[in-house]
Amino acid sequence: MAMLEISNINKSFGGLQAITGLNLDVNEGEIVSVIGPNGAGKTTFFNLITGVYQPDSGDIRFEGDSLLGLKPNQVVDRGVARTFQNLRLFTNLSVLDNVLIPQHHKLKGNWLASVLRLPSYRRQEKLMREKALEKLAFFGPRLMSFRLHQPVYVLSYANRRRTEMARAMATDAKLLLLDEPSAGMNPKETEEVTQIIKRMRDEGGYTILLVEHKMNLVGEISDRVAVFDYGQKIAEGSYQDVVNDPKVVEAYLGKRSDESEDAESEDEEGEAARESA
Amino acid sequence: MTDDKRTRNIILTLVGIGIVAVGLYFVDSYGSTKLTQACALFAIWGIAAVSLNLINGVTGILSLGHHGFMLVGGYITALLILPDAGRERIASSARNQMNDFTLGLSISNGFRALGLDGLTTDDTLWVRFLIALFIGGLVAGLFGLLVGIPSLRLRGDYLAIVTFGFGEIIRLLASTRLFSPFTNGSLGFSGIPSGIGKSVWWTFLFLAITVAVMAKLKFSSHGRALQGIREDEIAAEAMGVNLARHKVLAFTLSAFFAGIAGGLWVSWLATARLDVFLFFLTFFFLVAISVGGTGSITGVLLGTALVVFVQQYGDPLERTYSVATWVIAGGALLIVAAAATLLYRNLKRSRPRLNAAVYVLLGLGAVGIIAGLVGPSMGYFAEDFRAFGMRRILLAVLLIVIMIFRPEGVMGRAEFSWSWLFRERRNEPTDEERAQDAWLSNPELNKQKNAAFSDKNVDDRTPDPRERDM
Numbered sequence: 001m002a003m004l005e006i007s008n009i010n011k012s013f014g015g016l017q018a019i020t021g022l023n024l025d026v027n028e029g030e031i032v033s034v035i036g037p038n039g040a041g042k043t044t045f046f047n048l049i050t051g052v053y054q055p056d057s058g059d060i061r062f063e064g065d066s067l068l069g070l071k072p073n074q075v076v077d078r079g080v081a082r083t084f085q086n087l088r089l090f091t092n093l094s095v096l097d098n099v100l101i102p103q104h105h106k107l108k109g110n111w112l113a114s115v116l117r118l119p120s121y122r123r124q125e126k127l128m129r130e131k132a133l134e135k136l137a138f139f140g141p142r143l144m145s146f147r148l149h150q151p152v153y154v155l156s157y158a159n160r161r162r163t164e165m166a167r168a169m170a171t172d173a174k175l176l177l178l179d180e181p182s183a184g185m186n187p188k189e190t191e192e193v194t195q196i197i198k199r200m201r202d203e204g205g206y207t208i209l210l211v212e213h214k215m216n217l218v219g220e221i222s223d224r225v226a227v228f229d230y231g232q233k234i235a236e237g238s239y240q241d242v243v244n245d246p247k248v249v250e251a252y253l254g255k256r257s258d259e260s261e262d263a264e265s266e267d268e269e270g271e272a273a274r275e276s277a
Numbered sequence: 278m279t280d281d282k283r284t285r286n287i288i289l290t291l292v293g294i295g296i297v298a299v300g301l302y303f304v305d306s307y308g309s310t311k312l313t314q315a316c317a318l319f320a321i322w323g324i325a326a327v328s329l330n331l332i333n334g335v336t337g338i339l340s341l342g343h344h345g346f347m348l349v350g351g352y353i354t355a356l357l358i359l360p361d362a363g364r365e366r367i368a369s370s371a372r373n374q375m376n377d378f379t380l381g382l383s384i385s386n387g388f389r390a391l392g393l394d395g396l397t398t399d400d401t402l403w404v405r406f407l408i409a410l411f412i413g414g415l416v417a418g419l420f421g422l423l424v425g426i427p428s429l430r431l432r433g434d435y436l437a438i439v440t441f442g443f444g445e446i447i448r449l450l451a452s453t454r455l456f457s458p459f460t461n462g463s464l465g466f467s468g469i470p471s472g473i474g475k476s477v478w479w480t481f482l483f484l485a486i487t488v489a490v491m492a493k494l495k496f497s498s499h500g501r502a503l504q505g506i507r508e509d510e511i512a513a514e515a516m517g518v519n520l521a522r523h524k525v526l527a528f529t530l531s532a533f534f535a536g537i538a539g540g541l542w543v544s545w546l547a548t549a550r551l552d553v554f555l556f557f558l559t560f561f562f563l564v565a566i567s568v569g570g571t572g573s574i575t576g577v578l579l580g581t582a583l584v585v586f587v588q589q590y591g592d593p594l595e596r597t598y599s600v601a602t603w604v605i606a607g608g609a610l611l612i613v614a615a616a617a618t619l620l621y622r623n624l625k626r627s628r629p630r631l632n633a634a635v636y637v638l639l640g641l642g643a644v645g646i647i648a649g650l651v652g653p654s655m656g657y658f659a660e661d662f663r664a665f666g667m668r669r670i671l672l673a674v675l676l677i678v679i680m681i682f683r684p685e686g687v688m689g690r691a692e693f694s695w696s697w698l699f700r701e702r703r704n705e706p707t708d709e710e711r712a713q714d715a716w717l718s719n720p721e722l723n724k725q726k727n728a729a730f731s732d733k734n735v736d737d738r739t740p741d742p743r744e745r746d747m
Contacts, residue, residue, distance in 0.1 A: 050515060072514045073520070081515070088512035089509070090508035090512065091508055101501050101505040101518065107498050111526055114493070114498055115499075125498065146705060146706040168516075
């Protein structure tokens with residue numbers, strides 16, 4: 001049984017069919033990439049899995065249990081966490097706090113125990129800090145020592161991306177959804193992120209589903225690649241198979257005929273509608 | 278933190294508490310009535326402002342209904358501790374709106390029923406007061422829960438309007454036929470024992486408890502979650518924070534302490550009437566929070582001190598003066614404003630040091646002073662004028678000035694701590710860490726060291742992944 005089973009989900013925003021009849025399985029320990037042109041429904045797909053939106057029909061199962069009807073925080077409780085395409089860090093809080101907040105949902109004991117600093121709370125707080133450091137250590141010394149106590153707004157863009165990944169890891173999720181983890185990074189930083197994602201799987205034991213536009217990253221780390229276009233999965237398989245698939249080439253580059261222009265303009269409209277939705 | 282520093286901090290904290298206690302002792306023993314009352318008011322409003330800060334500053338939800346929660350706590354405390362004499366006066370009054378049942382609702386009666394007559398004397402008033410205060414806080418917390426629930430569906434401005442509406446609804450409900458047996462309608466209660474509300478010891482004790490709870494909460498896992506909600510609600514939810522539970526927690530706790538503040542305040546005033554729980558109360562706390570620094574408990578206390586100072590010692594501003602005096606004062610104020618602008622720009626080394634606006638200010642100020650001095654002898658400006666509401670105007674102007682020159686408030690988000698006072702910042706690199714940073718950003722130096730922490734040699738990988746066998 002696959003870890004994440006997505007069967008035949010549909011989602012429309014008003015008249016716009018954002019996701020149509022989508023199926024995808026993610027097995028434990030895999031790195032699966034989702035690629036596709038802008039407006040193909042990749043981020044909507046993530047929002048459906050994480051409970052931001054509910055699918056109109058179909059089922060999403062994680063470790064055999066349906067995720068339908070759960071709120072985003074309940075999805076995290078089940079073991080699925082995400083990063084955001086446009087960074088959504090807690091900007092005025094320190095790096096350490098950013099990595100501690102995602103561990104809050106596992107805290108046992110109510111607010112009074114926290115206020116009174118009961119021994120059970122102190123013990124958990126200590127464990128939380130250890131885990132935060134453990135997750136931040138994935139990025140080497142970049143987020144350690146004095147950086148721990150710096151507010152996120154003073155960090156460089158790449159360090160913010162790293163903090164966002166550390167934050168998702170700190171939720172203790174088994175499945176991580178990474179939405180364009182290398183967006184806006186230079187080639188050297190992208191290379192580092194590639195290695196980090198590999199290590200997240202190999203050393204951290206996470207299963208990873210990622211959306212990415214940088215093909216060299218996708219090609220290097222993906223076990224499988226799924227290609228979306230207009231809310232449908234048009235191809236799935238190894239990177240080699242997928243990039244040579246004529247349908248994928250068509251989705252990215254268009255057909256060599258006059259009809260392709262219509263398709264492109266529709267694509268733009270669809271993207272605008274999806275963004276506004 | 279090293280053990281040395283920890284010991285130092287503990288000693289400093291004890292010394293600090295000692296100094297405050299000695300200060301309170303002198304205020305209590307030798308201070309004027311006005312000073313004692315100002316200090317007690319600072320503590321009471323401090324409790325309310327710090328509790329409002331939990332919603333507005335820490336959780337980032339704009340709530341404007343704090344006066345409603347204070348009213349609930351205030352009226353319940355008043356009803357429960359009203360002395361028997363006061364009850365008889367209400368019962369014999371022609372405008373009595375209470376009934377036998379509500380007139381009998383007092384802690385004294387409860388103790389009598391339990392056979393604890395020893396606790397119904399004047400000496401043991403504080404026991405009854407504490408119980409009443411606690412009950413008042415609990416009921417206010419219940420109201421907070423009621424207001425917190427709609428907050429789950431609304432955001433930003435809409436929620437602010439709802440909380441404002443709730444605050445007003447609570448105030449108006451108290452005067453309706455349904456609740457007037459409990460509140461004595463618009464007449465309210467008078468003759469409430471003011472021993473605790475006007476005692477600096479009691480009020481500062483409650484302030485200390487409130488600040489301790491709020492500070493411990495803010496720096497706990499729950500507090501971090503609340504701050505996460507403030508920073509980014511969507512991200513907080515995506516990181517597993519249960520928005521509903523935490524928002525309701527913030528509202529309930531905040532309303533509980535507001536209820537306590539309300540109970541102390543009716544004691545300070547010795548009366549509970551509907552017109553002491555106006556929106557202006559919430560406005561004062563908002564000014565205190567904004568001036569001091571949103572989310573910073575230290576800042577909120579500083580802001581409260583300012584608000585209370587203006588309220589208690591600003592009465593000369595509202596006395597009657599001749600118009601000439603006002604004109605001179607206005608002129609002097611303009612000159613001070615011009616001087617302050619110059620000073621500020623010099624300090625900040627920003628923009629032209631002198632520009633037309635400053636000259637205009639100086640000129641107008643000079644004209645005002647001369648006109649005020651010369652005017653009366655020529656028969657102008659002789660009438661008297663009294664500026665009602667000048668203190669509130671002053672507070673509003675202060676708020677505007679702070680918003681222009683330091684929008685984050687005096688303290689910003691910083692909190693007082695000994696390491697803050699001694700500028701021991703943990704977020705600035707040591708020399709060693711700077712060196713570490715240098716090799717991180719230098720590709721020549723960090724080639725091997727990168728490998729050391731990643732356990733993988735980065736240069737070993739295939740240059741183009743597409744050439745690899747999949």
